[in-house]
Amino acid sequence: MSNSIEIPFSTTLMVRDTCLCLHVQRAARALARLFDDALRPAGLTNGQFSLMMSLNRPEPPPMGPVAALLAMDQTTLTAALKPLQRKGWVTVMENPRDRRGRLLSLTTEGKAVLVKALPIWKSTHAMIDGKLPDGGAERLRQDLQALS
Amino acid sequence: MSNSIEIPFSTTLMVRDTCLCLHVQRAARALARLFDDALRPAGLTNGQFSLMMSLNRPEPPPMGPVAALLAMDQTTLTAALKPLQRKGWVTVMENPRDRRGRLLSLTTEGKAVLVKALPIWKSTHAMIDGKLPDGGAERLRQDLQALS
DNA sequence: ACTAAATAGATTGATATCAATAGAAATGGA
DNA sequence: TCCATTTCTATTGATATCAATCTATTTAGT
Numbered sequence: 001m002s003n004s005i006e007i008p009f010s011t012t013l014m015v016r017d018t019c020l021c022l023h024v025q026r027a028a029r030a031l032a033r034l035f036d037d038a039l040r041p042a043g044l045t046n047g048q049f050s051l052m053m054s055l056n057r058p059e060p061p062p063m064g065p066v067a068a069l070l071a072m073d074q075t076t077l078t079a080a081l082k083p084l085q086r087k088g089w090v091t092v093m094e095n096p097r098d099r100r101g102r103l104l105s106l107t108t109e110g111k112a113v114l115v116k117a118l119p120i121w122k123s124t125h126a127m128i129d130g131k132l133p134d135g136g137a138e139r140l141r142q143d144l145q146a147l148s
Numbered sequence: 149m150s151n152s153i154e155i156p157f158s159t160t161l162m163v164r165d166t167c168l169c170l171h172v173q174r175a176a177r178a179l180a181r182l183f184d185d186a187l188r189p190a191g192l193t194n195g196q197f198s199l200m201m202s203l204n205r206p207e208p209p210p211m212g213p214v215a216a217l218l219a220m221d222q223t224t225l226t227a228a229l230k231p232l233q234r235k236g237w238v239t240v241m242e243n244p245r246d247r248r249g250r251l252l253s254l255t256t257e258g259k260a261v262l263v264k265a266l267p268i269w270k271s272t273h274a275m276i277d278g279k280l281p282d283g284g285a286e287r288l289r290q291d292l293q294a295l296s
Numbered sequence: 297a298c299t300a301a302a303t304a305g306a307t308t309g310a311t312a313t314c315a316a317t318a319g320a321a322a323t324g325g326a
Numbered sequence: 327t328c329c330a331t332t333t334c335t336a337t338t339g340a341t342a343t344c345a346a347t348c349t350a351t352t353t354a355g356t
């Protein structure tokens with residue numbers, strides 16, 4: 001038979017070494033683990049920290065803009081809010097101006113958790129920032145933003 | 149009372165704008181959606197494509213090195229293999245040299261799926277590559293690797 | 297050979313992610 | 327006002343992710 005079509009190993013190596021999607025997913029997993037480990041004493045994951053920090057605003061935002069800011073699906077946001085609500089750190093209330101919508105806000109306890117997490121974020125971020133050359137962080141942020 | 153401690157909004161904006169973890173997670177989600185959409189006709193997600201491509205080797209690798217290459221937890225790899233095994237694209241066999249371990253290999257059908265997916269990857273990757281300035285892709289890969 | 301330590305994966309439980317779909321409420325046009 | 331459309335969110339089902347824990351096997355020290 002021998003009618004099987006194969007991709008040469010050299011092509012595999014090329015894809016592995018160049019695929020931006022793979023490189024970003026890989027870095028995302030590594031950074032998530034790093035921040036999850038660091039933030040664990042505060043009781044937060046990296047995603048929960050980012051979400052709660054994005055809720056620390058003068059006015060409670062609706063879900064749509066928050067999901068867009070985090071570049072996540074709205075259904076993902078709905079799910080991500082559940083554990084934070086259970087812990088009493090986030091409040092989800094009906095928007096009186098538009099009863100389809102919800103308004104998200106931090107509770108006093110939620111704000112206290114963020115206060116505890118902030119210095120951890122600062123030191124962890126400074127650590128990974130130091131792994132990049134001067135100006136590398138800003139360059140990286142711009143490159144990543146260009147992909148979105 | 150007013151004993152609630154708050155983080156100033158300016159700090160929130162600073163964290164949002166500078167957090168490399170958030171920027172990488174955000175880009176990871178956006179890129180995953182982009183490649184998932186593109187690869188859907190081939191029946192693969194971006195992660196499945198990367199995993200199967202990494203199995204396209206002369207010798208079937210054990211799980212550990214594959215998980216390390218993809219920077220993912222070994223338990224994640226175990227779970228990710230399940231749907232691919234069910235579809236008959238990947239074979240997981242006991243390593244005769246070390247009966248604790250497994251050897252991963254693509255089936256003929258799995259290789260055929262990869263062949264179908266490769267041109268989709270190429271065009272999609274060229275498209276996002278074009279969003280970066282000249283030399284930006286290589287720079288980005290190096291910056292991301294420095295974080296891992 | 298025997299046994300303690302190390303290693304390779306699997307399982308469980310919790311959260312994260314998104315597509316597809318459904319529901320409720322607001323909006324706009326007739 | 328009425329109805330079709332749009333908008334905002336929730337639910338379901340599938341996969342992805344990791345920590346904690348477990349089993350089986352190999353390796354190393356004796």
